[in-house]
Amino acid sequence: xxxTVVLLSCVVLAVGSRSPHADYIEELVRNNVFGNxxxxxxxxxxxxxxxxxxxxxxYPFEEHSVTTQDGYVLGLHRIPHGRDLxxxxxxxxxxxxxxxxxxxxxxYITSGPGxxxxxxxxxxxxxxxxxxxxxNYFSRKHTILNPSDVDFWQFSWDEIGNIDLPxxxxxxxxxxxxxxxxxIGHSQGTTSFFVMCxxxxxxxxxxxxxxxxxxxxYMANNQxxxxxxxxxxxxxxxxxxxxxxxxxxxxxxxxxxxxxxxFCSDGSLVQPLCSTILFLAGGWNEIQHNATMMPVYxxxxxxxxxxxxxAHYGQGISEKEFRRxxxxxxxxxxKYGRPIPPSYDLSKxxxxxxxxxxxxxxxxxxxxxxxxxxxxxxxxxxxxxxxSTFSHIDFVWGIDAxxxxxxxxxxxxxxxx
Numbered sequence: 013x014x015x016t017v018v019l020l021s022c023v024v025l026a027v028g029s030r031s032p033h034a035d036y037i038e039e040l041v042r043n044n045v046f047g048n049x050x051x052x053x054x055x056x057x058x059x060x061x062x063x064x065x066x067x068x069x070x071y072p073f074e075e076h077s078v079t080t081q082d083g084y085v086l087g088l089h090r091i092p093h094g095r096d097l098x099x100x101x102x103x104x105x106x107x108x109x110x111x112x113x114x115x116x117x118x119x120y121i122t123s124g125p126g127x128x129x130x131x132x133x134x135x136x137x138x139x140x141x142x143x144x145x146x147x148n149y150f151s152r153k154h155t156i157l158n159p160s161d162v163d164f165w166q167f168s169w170d171e172i173g174n175i176d177l178p179x180x181x182x183x184x185x186x187x188x189x190x191x192x193x194x195x196i197g198h199s200q201g202t203t204s205f206f207v208m209c210x211x212x213x214x215x216x217x218x219x220x221x222x223x224x225x226x227x228x229x230y231m232a233n234n235q236x237x238x239x240x241x242x243x244x245x246x247x248x249x250x251x252x253x254x255x256x257x258x259x260x261x262x263x264x265x266x267x268x269x270x271x272x273x274x275f276c277s278d279g280s281l282v283q284p285l286c287s288t289i290l291f292l293a294g295g296w297n298e299i300q301h302n303a304t305m306m307p308v309y310x311x312x313x314x315x316x317x318x319x320x321x322x323a324h325y326g327q328g329i330s331e332k333e334f335r336r337x338x339x340x341x342x343x344x345x346x347k348y349g350r351p352i353p354p355s356y357d358l359s360k361x362x363x364x365x366x367x368x369x370x371x372x373x374x375x376x377x378x379x380x381x382x383x384x385x386x387x388x389x390x391x392x393x394x395x396x397x398x399x400s401t402f403s404h405i406d407f408v409w410g411i412d413a414x415x416x417x418x419x420x421x422x423x424x425x426x427x428x429x
Contacts, residue, residue: 078179109201113317118149129418132422147317166318167318169200177205197222219363222363222366231329232383233377242322246329262314324337362389363390
């Protein structure tokens with residue numbers, strides 16, 4: 013079978029573009045890391061780039077770009093209609109999806125038709141747009157800077173919420189001639205939304221509903237051991253990284269190869285699941301994990317992020333507050349006019365917010381979600397996933413994500429539309 017897989021990959025790559033980690037996936041297959049779990053179809057999905065992957069499954073796919081006021085060129089993707097249902101262009105309601113940390117628009121697609129949220133929404137009659145935050149695989153361009161410049165990486169999710177989201181939302185509404193859209197975010201995609209509506213409350217008027225998958229604002233009760241360990245030193249780590257010219261997290265493939273060979277082999281005691289290390293911060297739930305899809309996930313994720321994005325979350329854990337980035341007393345005075353960064357005013361978030369959360373999520377602890385819920389300024393609702401083991405990354409890749417989360421979101425959307 014291995015020879016057939018490698019042969020097929022050569023044919024696929026000859027006619028299509030390559031995914032971000034195609035070379036890495038092929039190396040794992042040559043080393044038989046995945047054993048017999050890798051089918052021809054899975055390897056093809058792992059090595060195709062995102063446009064070819066979507067079109068392979070007969071869905072329409074558009075690539076757009078948006079330039080922010082500070083020069084970042086963001087990749088914006090669109091699936092304007094469905095395949096088997098609602099498969100014709102028309103005046104459809106718009107849904108905007110925003111990814112989490114180290115992720116991209118691909119993560120709403122890679123699970124495939126019938127499972128991935130982007131496909132499901134398209135088939136349900138929505139015009140689906142997928143954003144990409146500055147610095148990830150699809151947004152690594154700037155009008156002046158290059159990703160090799162440390163200055164390129166001087167941003168956290170504050171800039172993503174304050175600058176990137178408004179730029180993408182304005183573009184989508186202008187392109188579709190709509191006055192408002194539905195917003196669905198996962199993890200950092202929720203954090204950046206709360207930042208946007210706090211700092212730029214005029215954008216409340218452009219949002220019909222907001223659905224927060226694993227909502228992350230307050231992190232006082234974060235239970236991830238890695239983030240807990242680095243949180244007290246987060247600002248120092250970011251400053252040191254910048255000083256030595258390091259701005260990005262997970263920028264190369266050597267790390268992925270090491271993870272694959274060490275943790276993904278069939279004889280591994282922790283099961284051959286390549287996401288164990290890469291998604292350590294996302295919690296773990298074997299019940300919801302589809303091991304067969306691991307090559308596809310590894311082919312498109314991680315997508316890169318700035319050190320400062322991690323540092324900003326670390327500050328929230330240490331300070332037990334939801335504040336703007338802490339640059340230190342001197343720089344804080346220059347930027348904010350005060351020694352301590354101001355808190356994000358969640359009372360300015362007045363759009364209807366639906367918080368979809370779970371009991372075992374290490375990043376969106378139930379207590380922190382309740383605090384967030386109590387401070388939102390508009391109508392809000394909480395929906396806890398019934399399965400007690402449902403965790404952070406399961407909102408995107410969980411086997412039962414559709415029945416546990418997506419079906420409820422679609423019902424809520426249709427009740428409003």
